Amino acid sequence: MFLRLIAGRVLQAAVTLVLISLLLFLALEVLPGDVATRVLGREATAEALEALRRTLRLDRPAPERYFLWLSGVLQGDLGTSLVSGRPVADILGPRVANTLFLSAYAFLLYLPLALVPAVVQAIRRGGWLDQALSVATLVLLAIPDFLLATLLLIGFAMTWPLFPSMSIVEPGTDFARMLRLTTLPALTLAIVMAVYALRMLRDQLIEVLQSEHIRAGELRGLPPGRLVWRHALPNALAPALNVTALNLAYLVGGVVVVEKVFSFPGFGTLLLDALQLRDLPVIEATVLMAAAIYIGANLLADLCAIALTPKLRDAR
Amino acid sequence: MSLAEPAGRGRRPWSGALAIGATLLGMQVLLAVAGPFLAPYGATEMGAGPPLAGPSLAHPFGIDQLGRDVFSRVLHGGHVVLGLALSGTALGVAIGAVIGLLSGQAGGLADEIVQRGLEIFISVPFLVLALVAMVAVGPVASGHPLTVVGVVALIYAPRVARIARAAAREIALRDFVLVARLRGDGPLRRMWSEILPNARSVLLVEFALRASYAPILVGSLGFLGFGLRPPTPEWGLMIAENRALLLVSPWTVLGPGLALAVLVVGLNLFTDGLARRLGRHVDFGVG
Numbered sequence: 001m002f003l004r005l006i007a008g009r010v011l012q013a014a015v016t017l018v019l020i021s022l023l024l025f026l027a028l029e030v031l032p033g034d035v036a037t038r039v040l041g042r043e044a045t046a047e048a049l050e051a052l053r054r055t056l057r058l059d060r061p062a063p064e065r066y067f068l069w070l071s072g073v074l075q076g077d078l079g080t081s082l083v084s085g086r087p088v089a090d091i092l093g094p095r096v097a098n099t100l101f102l103s104a105y106a107f108l109l110y111l112p113l114a115l116v117p118a119v120v121q122a123i124r125r126g127g128w129l130d131q132a133l134s135v136a137t138l139v140l141l142a143i144p145d146f147l148l149a150t151l152l153l154i155g156f157a158m159t160w161p162l163f164p165s166m167s168i169v170e171p172g173t174d175f176a177r178m179l180r181l182t183t184l185p186a187l188t189l190a191i192v193m194a195v196y197a198l199r200m201l202r203d204q205l206i207e208v209l210q211s212e213h214i215r216a217g218e219l220r221g222l223p224p225g226r227l228v229w230r231h232a233l234p235n236a237l238a239p240a241l242n243v244t245a246l247n248l249a250y251l252v253g254g255v256v257v258v259e260k261v262f263s264f265p266g267f268g269t270l271l272l273d274a275l276q277l278r279d280l281p282v283i284e285a286t287v288l289m290a291a292a293i294y295i296g297a298n299l300l301a302d303l304c305a306i307a308l309t310p311k312l313r314d315a316r
Numbered sequence: 317m318s319l320a321e322p323a324g325r326g327r328r329p330w331s332g333a334l335a336i337g338a339t340l341l342g343m344q345v346l347l348a349v350a351g352p353f354l355a356p357y358g359a360t361e362m363g364a365g366p367p368l369a370g371p372s373l374a375h376p377f378g379i380d381q382l383g384r385d386v387f388s389r390v391l392h393g394g395h396v397v398l399g400l401a402l403s404g405t406a407l408g409v410a411i412g413a414v415i416g417l418l419s420g421q422a423g424g425l426a427d428e429i430v431q432r433g434l435e436i437f438i439s440v441p442f443l444v445l446a447l448v449a450m451v452a453v454g455p456v457a458s459g460h461p462l463t464v465v466g467v468v469a470l471i472y473a474p475r476v477a478r479i480a481r482a483a484a485r486e487i488a489l490r491d492f493v494l495v496a497r498l499r500g501d502g503p504l505r506r507m508w509s510e511i512l513p514n515a516r517s518v519l520l521v522e523f524a525l526r527a528s529y530a531p532i533l534v535g536s537l538g539f540l541g542f543g544l545r546p547p548t549p550e551w552g553l554m555i556a557e558n559r560a561l562l563l564v565s566p567w568t569v570l571g572p573g574l575a576l577a578v579l580v581v582g583l584n585l586f587t588d589g590l591a592r593r594l595g596r597h598v599d600f601g602v603g
């Protein structure tokens with residue numbers, strides 16, 4: 001039964017992804033108006049427009065084009081860039097690798113940034129430290145990521161030039177250099193994610209701390225720190241997973257902004273460039289990938305939550 | 317202090333949030349309305365001072381590359397940011413509420429289909445969806461204020477619909493809705509006179525929560541070059557334009573940034589206070 005639940009979720013995710021591809025195709029290639037003019041602009045010559053129509057196979061009916069594209073994607077053929085003429089997969093590969101590095105780094109920084117203040121706040125709730133951290137959360141919550149990234153840039157790349165202001169990655173950049181290049185962008189992403197998670201985590205921890213078995217532990221004389229780390233935190237894990245999944249959703253969009261600020265050659269800047277140049281095959285591939293990552297992350301969080309919650313695990 | 321002591325939760329760290337938030341918001345609305353009249357220079361007026369001059373008493377946020385007074389531009393931008401954010405949110409919440417309430421009330425297969433449909437929109441990371449929508453409308457409409465409003469609504473409507481639907485499912489089971497149904501009221505009428513009044517506090521908090529993030533959404537689009545077009549004094553766009561001046565004249569970036577942050581702090585405090593007053597819990601972020 002548990003397996004059936006999982007299979008259902010996976011199937012549902014796959015269907016959603018296919019529907020997204022349909023929506024994307026409709027929005028970019030079927031919307032009223034001439035696609036070629038939309039891509040090349042009004043000043044384009046008749047020959048250029050004709051050439052693009054041929055490349056995009058615009059003479060064929062839309063359903064045929066969609067199925068050709070979709071079957072290509074399913075076989076790993078993401079098409080060819082309209083701008084550079086290179087296969088989209090070749091362009092996407094290194095960019096995605098860079099962004100994966102950045103995201104993993106951001107995630108590593110995010111965990112302590114969210115957990116430590118939340119635990120401190122839960123133990124000292126109502127105290128001045130809790131209040132101060134709450135105010136700090138409030139202020140950070142109001143600073144958009146593009147501004148936070150810019151502030152970090154002013155602080156740690158210009159006033160104190162500890163890190164480079166442009167995170168340009170050349171081929172053959174070694175690990176240590178890569179870390180230095182991605183510290184500020186990763187820190188920006190980590191702070192934004194931690195701030196979202198912090199308030200929820202604090203409230204959750206406080207709720208768990210008021211439960212029976214924590215009170216019992218307290219009566220047995222266990223120290224507060226141990227109670228929080230060993231007993232309360234695992235109980236707050238399932239909701240924390242939920243907020244982490246939400247944060248992953250943020251991360252996929254957040255890299256677009258942060259990579260732009262630091263000129264980091266990742267997935268986000270690739271999407272922005274493709275959108276600017278109206279390079280349809282690249283746009284389609286990157287957006288589909290972003291959605292796939294998001295859906296995958298949510299699915300994973302769902303499955304973890306099912307596995308962690310006995311009531312759900314044994315249901316049906 | 318005992319760990320399990322319940323007193324801690326009662327003493328909220330954000331008490332008085334509603335009053336402070338409302339005050340900040342009131343100031344922002346006042347500035348948005350009066351700003352264009354108070355501003356010493358026009359929004360696009362060049363030659364306000366020597367380009368790249370740092371902050372001074374006459375030019376608190378300095379002068380940008382084109383010789384425009386940044387402080388005046390911030391004042392001129394208030395109603396742009398506030399207007400777009402609020403109207404986009406209002407449109408999104410209205411559309412989302414209608415879809416969600418009808419779907420939740422209907423239940424069954426129709427509800428299931430609508431839910432799957434909404435999931436398609438929610439499953440594309442919101443900023444990516446906003447950017448694609450901006451490109452899909454074509455080069456003429458993209459960057460138009462109405463398009464920005466539409467894109468904000470496109471992001472919010474499916475998320476609001478999900479919340480509204482959950483509320484409607486629960487309300488639709490109550491006796492008075494059943495009575496209305498037996499009386500022969502159609503689904504639209506039931507939604508309007510039975511379900512909507514009972515979902516009001518949910519939708520109110522939802523509106524406040526979405527409105528809190530809307531200025532950032534509008535600003536992000538502007539910052540990335542997919543929002544309003546220059547020379548509109550939209551704050552996100554201004555931050556992007558003046559980023560190159562960061563070293564020479566940081567206040568040209570910090571000024572609009574400060575205005576944006578104060579607006580969002582006000583909205584967040586207001587939302588949090590409102591939610592607590594209505595006995596609801598909010599998690600910030602787009603989700």
